[in-house]
Amino acid sequence: MTTTAKKLSEFKNEPFTNFSTNENKQAMEHALAKVSKELGREIPLYIGSEKISTDEKIISINPGNIDQIIGKVSKGTSKIVDSAMNVALEAFESWKQVPAAERADYLVRAAALLRERKHEFSSLLVLETGKNWAEADADTAEAIDFFEFYAREMIRLSETSILRPLTKIEGENNQMTYIPLGVGVIISPFNFPLAIMAGTTVAAIVSGNTVILKPADTAPVIAAKFVELMKEVGLPDGVLNYVPGDGIEVGEYLVEHPKTRFISFTGSRAVGCRIYERASKVQPGQIWLKRVIAEMGGKDGVVVDETADIDAAAKAIVASAFGYQGQKCSAGSRAIIVESVYDQVVEKVTSLVSQLEVGAPAENYPVGPVIDQKSFDKVMSYIEIGKSEGRLLNGGNKTDGNGYYIQPTVFADVDPKARIMQEEIFGPVLALAKAKDWQEAIAIYNDTDYGLTGAYFSSSEERISFALDHMHCGNLYINKKCTGALVGAQPFGGFNMSGTDSKAGGYDYLLLFTQGKLTSRVSK
Template identity: 30%
Template structure:
């Protein structure tokens, strides 16, 4: 890893799995961001003028480039994050899926909408709502998915007609530059720029954008929102999570166990929507725990090919994971697997299953962002729901039951933005569904069908006449006769006549 970025300094980015140099980066001068955004604003006007159909063709060419360069992108991903090849292989396909969806739907989603008149006497007017892009969307992305988190919103903003100002994490800056190079190599206009750095770079992006999409911790998200408020810049924030899974007594236990292991250990647990705590009905608790341990013991930890999950991003993240495990064990929990950092190089922590846990332990209440799976026995569905909701977070959740209707009823009692039934994380693939958090997990959503594009737009209402008849008839017309006619019309059409007394 690197030290705190210094302006214009060239720094080495190290692979957290091996310590090898993954590449170098030059940190941006925050004072130069205003000049960069001036260029983006100029290019954005022409980009908007192409229309949705014209922009779709450019984005399609970029999608082809992403597919053709997938191996190069994933190799760099592994080098700068220490991911396993399995985890690295998820990011480009997600972008291709998102791009494909918007290419097919963006023209319809962004077309002007005709609105009906609210009252009959206003039918002489035509009302249309146009979706006009915000000129510059600042995208501040985290390090856990350097490709997907940077462009899952970036593609939507570009489709909407915006220019994008990308700020990757200072921990994973390399893939961002490769993605920008691909945008230009595919023949796209210069409506994508990158700012490299840490806190000062974030502030510069917020100060020079017309809309901010931030993904990261709840604490940092609050600071981004506070700074954006100085210029009344709208924001969308996807923040931390402590996602619960509930396993009912009638669940397919093997399926639930497989899902819990994958949902908690995928990407070494460094996923906002990972399974961070499980509540299991006592009737199937022992069976579920045994199935989980069986699956976890088969996992292979290491970077690159042949492994199930890789390193954590750095030793500070290992320290958080170790603190949560140690705290739980000290308070009476048992680690059935893992529980101790291995010797040797790299920021690794083994997959750790914790039982006999409760809400006095950090592993059940604080975001771990590491390969742990705490499992708690509960006596009833009501207890499971109460504990699942006992959190400042509300990103997503999962419910497992053979009775899907029953599981849906439980889902509607959970305080979060999305719930997966008999699955985990799958809502992330459903681009027609909104993805966003409640409580401290965020404000606003990404995706959600047409709204995933319109969020980056301003609405402009155009009211035009259907006929010239009667034009200007109400201008300063305050004669007694005109006022009487106006009052009669308002009473008739606005439905403000007094109600008759009930007999």
């Protein structure tokens, strides 16, 4: 009997680590020291049973200390992609026949190993992507949650129909099953380089598909560590293939490949739209329409009315805007506040932001660097735009340090149509706008191309009821921050230009990686 024979109802979210205790603090410091000694190694591609080294490398560096090399990762090519596709296609023929409980067992065992090495994985996140300890710990915890949740969900799907019982017809036996799609491409982001990368990958795998993983260029080492973990638990060769590489030569080539059955993408709106467009074209030899599962960011916001708990709202605004330097698709990069309490909220937000210290993630500063030079330049350009669109209250400059450090920046009195209120910045920049009343505030919130997360602060049940119906986003939070969705409890995904509303961590998510097959036979 497999370890997944545990009751499906046992799923509980992985607890976060309390680093205020000496024991946990010392454990994390020990893990950071251990991982730091292992940096700089050369990392191959993993295709089937082969490790392939290439001359051209992706050099992953620490964004908080740009002189530190995290790893030198072999770079894929279109020729290597063809090889990976052939291996994945061959592996699919046997993997799709593996019983659901057996596939799920690999995830449960991987979760157990990841839990044992939690601080090591978190330390690599700190060093490769500039997360502070708490943000890295939450990333690792979410990955564990995805493993266990999707394992249990696959078993449930294999045993029950997502539909209501089929209408019975006398003399017939009708059954609905969910079968895998084929070979999929996973294109993962830098900002949750373990949770999202691993979550999207194992969701596809446990559903019976084989995959080619192309991680973000700025976070390929943590992805390789995940692949090594899956090999350690015995995942069959060819089920998971690791091919980092150029966005065009590898990424777009995979998207357009006639044997690609689906693409699971998390990243920017521009790239997501291009993938959607390129995937829609039927290539010579292609016999299906490719499925695209896309999460493409947001311009999320916090709405505060005059009945709200002002202190709680201010804390939520700051946490939503500046957690992981605002590099979350759920980040609350704008706040819309009713004018009668606007000055009070602005004052409290300004005070809280002034207390945020910027520094090295390894030393666990609240605010660290943005991910790379390209991101740094983009955020600084938006700050310059903001100086002409609003009143600068905090920050506005880069900070000292051998990395991509930017001061947490706040602009007040911003017009709802201003660029910093409309465009995703993906950095530590917050825009504050004033509304004449709570209804106008909600209207301003909805005035965006995106629809991922939102928050509404109020003590009026009538207004809250209205907000629940009228704030147009995939994840709406009442009297709490708009970041931090928990697997199983708060399925995550958004509307409009935020993507395809694929609810990661939800009870219908695995259906995206399967296709329904109805069988009907005459009873004897």
